[in-house]
Amino acid sequence: MIKKQATNPAQADTKQPVHEQVYQTLRSMILFGELAPGQAVTIQGLTDSLGAGMTPVREAIRRLMSEGALMFQGNRRISVPVLTQEDLRQVIFVRKSIEAELARRAAHNMTPAAAEALEQLDLALDQAIETGDVGGYLRSNYDFHALLYTIADAPILTEMADRLWLRFGPSLRVVCGRFGTQNLPDRHKEMLDALRAKDAEGVARAMEQDVEQGMEQMLGVLSETEA
C-alpha cells in the first residue's frame, strides 16, 4: 500500500485501520455485484490485489464470513455463497419484518429535510432505471434504504437489515444484469408520501410491498436458474 503522509488528501483513508478499509472494499464489491455468486476468493489473491498484508485481509474475510457475505467452502476454500430459493425465503421473511419496523420508526423521526434527501436519492434511482444503469440502480436503491435506516435511528435493526443486503446482493446483481432495470418495483413514491404524512403504518405497508415485490421477482429468477 502507498505510504500516506498524514496530510489532507483522503484523510478518512488514513484515519481508518487497514483491515477496516479492506472490509469496506470487499463489502462494496459483494454488495454491488463485482463478485458473482459462487466465485472463489483467496486470501493471497486479496493481499496481492489490494496491496495489504495478510492479517488485515484475514480479519476482513472473517468478518464478512460471519455476516454471511462469504462462505467457508469446506476445505479451507472461501467463496461468495450461492443463494438458494430456500435461503431467499428466509431472507424475505426477516427483511419484511425488520424493514417494516425501520420504516415505522423512520416515520416517527421524519423531518422535511430528511424527506427532501430521500427524494433526491429516489430521483437518482429513477434516472438509473431509465438509463438502464444497473450499477447505479443497485447503489441508489441501497442508498435510499440506508438513509431510511439512519433516520429510523435503531442501530441493532439497521445492522441486521444491512447484513441481509449482503446475502442477496450478488444474486440481485445477476437478476438485474439478466432482465434489465425496467420492471423493477418502486414503491418509494408511496413511501415518501406516507413518510411526509408521518403515517407509520402506511410506510410500513409500502415498505413490505416494496420488499416483497423485489424479492419475489428474484425468487422467480432463482427458480429458473436452479436446475
Added chain:
Amino acid sequence: MIKKQATNPAQADTKQPVHEQVYQTLRSMILFGELAPGQAVTIQGLTDSLGAGMTPVREAIRRLMSEGALMFQGNRRISVPVLTQEDLRQVIFVRKSIEAELARRAAHNMTPAAAEALEQLDLALDQAIETGDVGGYLRSNYDFHALLYTIADAPILTEMADRLWLRFGPSLRVVCGRFGTQNLPDRHKEMLDALRAKDAEGVARAMEQDVEQGMEQMLGVLSETEA
C-alpha cells in the same frame, strides 16, 4: 503453545483451527455470563490467558464484534456492550418475529424423537430452576431453543436468532444473578404440546409469549439499573 502429537485425546480440539476454538470459548463466556456487561477485553490479555497467538485471537474478536457480542469502545478499547432499554426493545421485536417463525418451521418438521429430546432438555431446565442453578438455567434454556432451531432447519434464521442471544446474554446473566431463577417464564410445556400436535400457529404463539415475558422482565430490571 504445547506441541500436539495428533493423537486421540481431544481430537475435536486439534481438528478445528485455533481461531475457531478461541471464538467458541469466548462465545460461551459471553453467552453464559462469564463476562459481565461493560467488562473490558484486551487482545494481549486473551493471548496470555488462552495461550494462543495474536492472529487467531484477533480474528475471533473481530468475528464477535461483528456479531454485536463485543463492542469497539472508541479508543481501540474493546468491551462487552451494555444493553440499553432501547437496544433491548429492538432485540425483542426481532426476536419475537424470528423465533416465532423458527417455531412454526420446527412444528412442521417435528418427529417423536425430536419432541423427546426437547422434553429432556426442558426437564433439565426445570431442575436448574428448582435448585437455583443460574448457570445451568442459562445453558439449558439456550440448549432448548438451539435444538428447536436445529429442528426448524433454517440456517439463516437460526444464525440471526443465535446472534441475538449474544446481545442479551450478559445482561440476562446479571438479571438472573440478582433475582434468582424462580419467577422466570417457562412456556416450554405449552410449546411441547403444540409441537407434538404439529400446531404451527400454537407453537408460534407460545414462543412469542415465552420470548416476550422473559424479555419484558429484563426490560423492567434494566429500567431500574439505568440511572
Added chain:
DNA sequence: CACCGAAAAATTTGATCATATTCTGTCGCC
C-alpha cells in the same frame, strides 16, 4: 511546606508485516 496541575516519559495495547509450519490438492511415476 503541602497540594494541584501540566507536561513528559514509560508502559501497556493495538496494528501490521514477514516468516515458519501445516495441510490439501495435484501431478507424475510405478
Added chain:
DNA sequence: GGCGACAGAATATGATCAAATTTTTCGGTG
C-alpha cells in the same frame, strides 16, 4: 489405477512499529 512427492495456500507465531493511557516528575501557588 494407486501411491508418493511437490506445489500452493492457509494457519499461526513472533517481532516491530505506532498510539494511547497512565504514571511520574517538576513547577507554581495557597
